[in-house]
Amino acid sequence: MVHLLGAEGLSITYGTRTVLEDLTLGVDQGDRIGVVGRNGDGKSTLMRLLARRGEPDAGRVTWRGGVSVGFLDQQDVLDHTQTLRATVLGDAADHEWASDSRKRDIVDGLLGGLGWESAIGSLSGGQRRRVALAQLLMQDHDVIMLDEPTNHLDVEGVAWLAHHMKTRWKHGEGAFLVVTHDRWFLDEVCTLTWEVHDATVDSFDGGYAAYTLARAERDRSAAAAEQKRQQLVKKELAWLRRGAPARTSKPKFRIDAANALINDVPEPRDQVSLKRMATARLGKDVLDVESVTHSAAKTGPPLFEDITLRLGPGERVGLVGVNGAGKSTLLRLLDGQVEPDAGRVKRGKTVKTAVLTQDVTELMQHQHRRVLEVMTEHKSTFNVGGKEFSGSQLLETLGFSKSRQWTPVGDLSGGERRRLQLLKLLTGEPNVLMLDEPTNDLDTDTLAAMEDLLDGWPGTLIVVSHDRYLLERVTDHQVALLGDAKLRALPGGVEQYLRIRSGKEEAPAVDGRTYRGQSSTTAAQTPQRTAARSAAQPPPQDTGADNSTAGPSEGEKRQARKVMRRVERQMEKFSLRRAELHELMADSSHAAEVERLTELQEELSSVEEELAEAEEAWLEASEVAES
Structure with missing residues (x-):
């Protein structure tokens, strides 16, 4: 070379x-x-x-x-x-x-x-x-x-x-x-x-x-070394608690050894932990774009012409398209910021939207205010995963150190502004989240954390992005704006869009003007989410008659609700026992008892399996009860 x-x-x-x-x-x-x-x-x-x-x-x-x-x-x-x-x-x-x-x-x-x-x-x-x-x-x-x-x-x-x-x-x-x-x-x-x-x-x-993969292996090795160090620290501290005061050279030697171990803690990396905020309840009706026609300029050609898009609860849609085709405009229509020239956008009664814009406009008016002041502008405590966090604690989980929290917003880097913008949106507890080019200015670690958050997002999600890695991971299906004022489903995902744009494939027809999950094949879904949805579907009932279009009866729904209540009680018991086992395993009195730890680990694995089975049963029953 x-x-x-x-x-x-x-x-x-x-x-x-x-x-x-x-x-x-x-x-x-x-x-x-x-x-x-x-x-x-x-x-x-x-x-x-x-x-x-x-x-x-x-x-x-x-x-x-x-x-x-x-x-x-x-x-x-x-x-x-x-x-x-x-x-x-x-x-x-x-x-x-x-x-x-x-x-x-x-x-x-x-x-x-x-x-x-x-x-x-x-x-x-x-x-x-x-x-x-x-x-x-x-x-x-x-x-x-x-x-x-x-x-x-x-x-x-x-x-x-x-x-x-x-x-x-x-x-x-x-x-x-x-x-x-x-x-x-x-x-x-x-x-x-x-x-x-x-x-x-x-x-x-x-x-x-x-x-x-290589970094994960490096971190695993570092974690193993840290675990060994922690065990040595425990042994040394236990000796100090039992030992005599430092009157001889031997105790002083042991005290120095313990202090060296305690001080030998590697500096933590600036970790980002995006956690799921509480989310407002979302009803069955979310957002329906019905026969909408709209132009960016009243005298110009239409961006959309007679398009229909129906979004249900939990829908996860990726939107791709050529520059200027109207992707950001479509998000503004869904958010109610602009009104269509013709047609209508119907919003569910419980819908609460939030839009992550490309240009961080939400923070422009706060350029001279400090990060913590912006964070606590409307409230001082936040519910995250069932726990209460102060504004300062929440900012720390997102990589803002205490000193950085007093930095004026105007002095933040592009990535830091993006993180603050996302956090501000989530603390509003939306149930419909729209992301317009969310990867701009974010590093790969923050992107991975954001994707992990979106994987567990319980609401409806619409993502506009050129990052196909993000689209293929967090959305179930994609739709395209090809510059002809029409909206088309992409069963083949981003790869199909590229084939269409390169002329290797014809654009799909506008079929029925409905773009829900059923308009895409499972090829556009992630294997994990496809498997999860398959597990949640109740098995078909063979009644000997053609009931392909009939839903469950009222009696079946009542029975399903009973099952849900029973399973919820079981899940609560399993969750409490799991928490108890974690506390027992963390108890220093058991740290050196290998057999006891093994028993606790086996019971924990059993409880987690039973909890997973209960959750699956609850999902199956909820599908019947809410259909």
Whole structure:
């Protein structure tokens, strides 16, 4: 492998915080590196230093002679007075780039629909981002560094960029580094992952999935070592409680050993724990968009023409579509922020919506207020998982330290603002949650925490996102806006949408104008959620007659409600016993009794199995009682 560039003894400090310390690493020919880590841990700083866009406090960055490095900054650095042609092509004539298939592909993939003579200043932020990316990719570089290139790209644009980066060089040639929160992109393109954390960098072979598995194994090993340390601490403290006062060198030696163990606690990472808030009860009627026609401008073409969308309780829908097709507008219609030109949006009586917008507008009016003041603006305590939390405690679970809670909102990073915005929404106890590009500015750890939260979300969920990893995990089915003012179900999910957009498949017909879960096949569902729903369905009753359209009788419903009440009592008993067993196992008096711990663990496993069976029985009965 030919070495292209590297860093030796690299250190940099901002204020009192050391971002990178004594770091040595290198980039070789053929490397395809994904850079991941928490917001603020130094991913962009590392890339800027390697690209010689900044100077370290100590150490040096070396480039091999003749190496050309291209860098895409997160910031808008384009000259707004220039035209798109001058920015991307410079002085090159049309025949010079049009005769190069790679450059034609870049123009088609990133600049379709934009006029060559358009002024850069007249373009939207997302369009300028595409222009900056196209400008970089048009040039020949040995190393390309991309800082959040997938921001402002739709699903189709992300898929194009992944294919371009995979095929740009021959195998073993060139190199690139990418900082992105798009897990699908990392898995699709990268063969090496750098995790930036605690002022250092750990390297893992493979893309995001391989990195996640390797990190889990590393954390498991660390947890095992910590458990051993805790056992030693308990033994030493027990000896101190039994031993004589420190009058001889031997007791003093044991006291020093215990203190060393107690002090040898690794610094905790800035963990994010998104927990489920209390959710308002949701009735059977949620949101029905009926024969809606709507235009963004009264004189312009309609964004939607005679569309119908019916959302039921617990519905989980992913919305994809081309830029400008009306995805965000559809969310505003569902939220009641705008009224349709024709048709109606019917809302259930118990519906309480919340929208996570793209541009964090909810926090704009609080720029000079402190985080804790914003959090406790309407109430000071919050119900989370049946427990009461103060505003400060809740902020800590979301990664805001006590000192950070007194930071003005205007001084927060993009990721921190996004976390605060999401937390503010959830404390309002909505039962219909709409997320408009929720992955913007969030790191992969926070995304994983958010997905874990959404997995257990009991209400109705609508997600607009270009992050197919997120869509395929947290939604059961997807619908598409293809720019023709119609809404179509996607039984094949995001992959089908990409085939339609590339012309490899015809767009599905608008079938019955109903887009509930039944309009999608199980191919678009996650295996876990499909299995859970199958388990919850009651078996069909064979009565010898055709009752395919008939529901359960009133007698069957009454019996189901009795079963639910009986099972609820059982579940309460099992839950109480499970809590008792956890307390017994945590009791230090049993810590050294291996046989006793084994017995308690076996009973705990049995209780959890019985609780799971009871929950399944309750779900089956509830399906009958509420049908």
